[in-house]
Amino acid sequence: MGAAAENAQETSGLPAAIGAYLLWGFLPLYLLLVREVPAFEFVGWRIIWTVPICLVLIALRRQWPQVKAAIADRQTLGWLFVSAALIGANWLTYIWAIQANYVYAASMGYYLNPMLNVLLGTVFLGEKLSRRQWVAVAIASASIASLLFGALSTLWISLSLAGTFGFYGLVRKQTPVGAVPGLTIESILLLLPSFAIVWWYASSPAGASFGKDAELSALIMLGGIVTAVPLLLFAIAARKLPYSTLGFIQFLAPTIVFFLGLTVFEEKLELAELGAFILIWIAIAIFVSDLFGKRSAPEET
Template identity: 50%
Template structure:
């Protein structure tokens, strides 16, 4: 009994930042809709370029310079953050290009597949044990995702790359012994050189750079820094405090929010197969929550 309260407190302290991160990510389509006239590569570049000064400023304000220095001078941590940086950079690039090219279903499907990949990674790499009810929940969610994937086979590669890259990012951040802000700062430093390369390439394109073309667009692009950094810091915090399988199931919040926004904000038609898919997934979430609550009461 003495270990139960600290464990429950840790779970709650991880649950809140997880819900915060996934809730913010639900709103990203609104942000990208305002940038519909900006080239996808430029959006990715400014996400990186504006995230770094935001992180460095937060490092100074929160006095986390020693933690940043330790991350940069410890080869094992630096290697892990270089890997997580490349994974999240790949995820950003594929997601932005997919959404701005009109492949919203493929992008949202990737984040439906991702929780299943997280659960698999938790059992294989972290040796987390799932109960019988949790395996039932995984099976229900897998059926729902499979039904949705059947209608998007031509763009399924987008979904798979998004799911694998974000699951790999989450797993790497969970295992890396570094706090959220110093870790994200190192990741953006790692991606700075590729970002500068993309920026120089975009300058040579016929449309040039959107930054500076108007005050509104410039301000929106500058906002990419905090909009990128804040949910990623929340996610990294949650990844360190929650079981990876639990973190995965909470992630169903994001694609469900994207679905609701597509129907009620952007007016996309609601397909019967989507309703069936969501029925399976929400049944899975109900079973998963039931299992967690019942085990907590038993403890």
């Protein structure tokens, strides 16, 4: 592919990447609108309403053969069971954290995620870290140490979000199925427990949230679109953009979440949390400079 074609491909992929991470970054504002829905119940509804959106996308993209092939392969289906459990746990932790006003902890989780991905690649995929990447990981570890001393009660949120999403990415990287077909199968696998959860809430004294009023029900149904659309945009961007560019843009989402915590949610920023964020920002600067340094380095012939 020539330089002009590569530049054109990057240009077409950039809006999709920015769109995906903007939607993920502003997700807490949507969660604020459905805050009265318990986290467990909302995750159940989110999965239920994601399935039809995914099925429509699969039909439009003519990806039924990929879905059938993944379901027919026992090993692939087994790994999708694992990834479904991981993404379900990730969604539950994130939604609960936002509802409980632990926005900074949620933001920190996704700042830590790229560093964890690098470590997982080293441990499980045999990838090697550059000197700057090791420095970035060390500084990110120092940010966790800062939280240990001043924000221990919420550290589990950050580590859970980074861990579940990091291992989710690792599993999906090793599973031969596309983003949308994979999400479709994962959602279908989670469908039965999701129905059980919403049925339990419907049977409880509080009653189900869905159906209480038209506005709340519409917002709950919107969860399917909110889940599927950014993932589709990300899938488009991942095919067209270099890893270094995508790696840089991914920090847009936790940065937006951080500033939402300062402004909309008005969460108090503790000194230990501020120190941790400063350290993670330094680590990110080193991490991103390493990515772009590798990209700009001349290729060996």
